[in-house]
Amino acid sequence: MDDQTLRRAVNATLMPGFQGPDLPAWLAAELAEGLGSVCLFSTNIVDGDQLRSLTDAIHATNPAALVATDEEGGDVTRLHHRAGSPYPSMAFLGHLDDEAVTEQVGWGIGNGLRAAGIDLNLAPVADVNSNPRNPVIGVRSFGADAGLVGRHVAAYTRGLQAAGAAACAKHFPGHGDTATDSHLALPTIGVDAATLAGRELAPFRAAVDAGTLAVMTSHILVPAIDPDLPATLSAPVLSLLRGQLGFAGAIVSDALDMAGASGGGRGIPEAAVMALAAGCDLLCIGTDNTAGQLAGIREHVLAAVRDGRLPEDRLLDAAARVGDLARAVAALPRNDRSPGSHVPDPRAESRPEGTPHLSPAGFWLGDPVHPLTAPVFLRLSSTANIAAGDTAWGVADHLAGELADRLPGSTCVDAADLTELAGVLDAAAGRPLVVQGRDLARVPFLVDATAMVLQRRPDALVVELGWPELPGAIGIATYGSGRGAATCLIRLLAEGSR
Incomplete structure (x- = not known):
């Protein structure tokens, strides 16, 4: 296959971040060359008008590119980082345990994302927070019971995608039973395969059954499945998602600049090769990437294809799945009416449409x-x-x-x-x-x-x-x-x- 086709295939699998409220020239050039996605963080968002101008500029440069962000609700928000999210956390929703409210919250968040020109929400969190000392999941999880978490993951997914924004359930195969932050180190989940299937995988199965368009991996070690490599880089772990759960959509990596993926001297370019080889399709690179860094990752992936470490067919399959994801997002039916109803709060006229009256x-x-x-x-x-x-x-x-x-x-x-x-x-x-x-x-x-x-x-x-x-x-x-x-x-x- 010619070099230009392979380069565009690599570009399609990359999802960098950047600093500032405006689209940098280097990123515009990458988008013109087929960059698959851009991930927005708080540093990219000043207000609604600026954000919509930014997403319009990204889509104008590459209409097929996906704009992604983490808008979970509660503690994790990008759109509302200055004032705090008006939406409840997933733990609040799980404790309330009203699936209609959870679906309504998903719809409200999705409605806001689509109005902002954002296509892919890196949510819901499908982790079962079985370890109360978990430093990175906690209230981002719907709860400590797999059945409850699965029900609310499905409800959130339905609401989000009914509003026209794609869901991405995370962090496969489950980051809840850990006591280490994978941003800083490599956590281990020390359960047997049966426990993993019955507890950690159950909410992801619910997300798949609810039609989630994407699933995000985690940088955790699962010795019962693969004693050597974190889930993002492990074909045996990711094969559970394709085989046991029957997921056919796009697999998105968690950020490769995190220590759990690129630490220990591995580096981001090599983590990118290993993630693609293991089965990831869209690679979240980080929050503050540069033209030189992206070029280095691309060249390293191309070299891995040429020397046979990364099969060409796997690269092309990953790029095709990202293209399928973009088309699936474009085809999402947008329901402009919020599911269910809520009691209006006359003191909260500034609440976004669809925000439930928190009880x-x-x-x-x-x-x-x-x-x-x-x-x-x-x-x-x-x-x-x-x-x-x-x-x-x-x-x-x-x-x-x-x-x-x-x-x-x-x-x-x-x-x-x-x-x-x-x-x-x-x-x-x-x-x-x-x-x-x-x-x-x-x-x-x-x-x-x-x-x-x-x-x-x-x-x-x-x-x-x-x-x-x-x-x-x-x-x-x-x-x-x-x-x-x-x-x-x-x-x-x-x-x-x-």
Whole structure:
């Protein structure tokens, strides 16, 4: 086969990211040469008009190219990174356990993506969060029960694709039973093949049955299937998706710049070759790629084809599946009416169409909540995982309008260490105190800070915004720290539980 055809085939399998709000000249040139996809991150998004101009420019340069992003809802949002997502996390939806609401959320997110010119949503998360100390999945998962997760993965997928945006269930074969972040290292899931099939694979089967157009791999080691290579680079693991689950769509790699894929001296170009050889079709490269880096990856893949390490047929098959995905996205019927109904909130005119009125029924309450007057909202410094990135979270000054409306006289403060916390506690004496943190039982500082709060202020209301470990010192678990959960918490504290 001629060199130009092979080059375009390699281009079709690549999905880089870039910095800034405008389409760089180098990326426009790659799109003109058949680049298969571009992944957008928070650094690419300023506002709705700018985002639509950017996606229009990408599609004008290559109408077949897919624009992708991670818009899970809850803690992981790109479109709403400045103010926080108005949609609930998947853990909130799983705890609420109303599939109609989950489908409605999927539709609302998909509707917003299509309005922004985005084709492929790297969601839903199909991981069963069976390890409560998981540092990277947590509230991104619908729950710890495989059956529940599968039902809601299917509902979210139906809603998302009914709105015209493609779903991509992740992170195959399941990142939930891990205690390591694959952005930073290579996690291992130490279960036998039977447990893997009955627990980890079940939600992905539900996604396939619901018609998901794509599935994303994970950079985790599954010794029961392949003791040597992470799932993204493992043909035996990915063959489970094609064979056991019968998935015929596009397999998308998680970002190859993550340590779980390219660490240990392997490098991104070699990880790209191995991922394609294992069965991946579309390669997520990273968040900040360059023309030189992309050219180096392409040349390395071409060299692997020439020397026989990557079969030419496998490369062409991967490129064809990406083309099929683009055509399937274009053919998605767009349902302009949201499934189901929701109770309107007259105070939330700015909510995107399709956003459900979040009910505290999705929270866990240790005891009845009584209305508060002019509380102090204390956020304990809680670093977000890399997947979520830096975005507004919890109840803080970015929600000043909602607080003035619902809880006038409230004060928002932060504490990043125990000394700072002691000063906040002194200043808050005599006022209701609401303490917030993410993963209070997992992060050492948060464990110590919570103990200090309850020793000095046993009346404080402790709110877990991350994955809760119940029971304990927690008074409320919101199953997420996004804007939707935070405004729902404000309403609960203003009105009390009923």
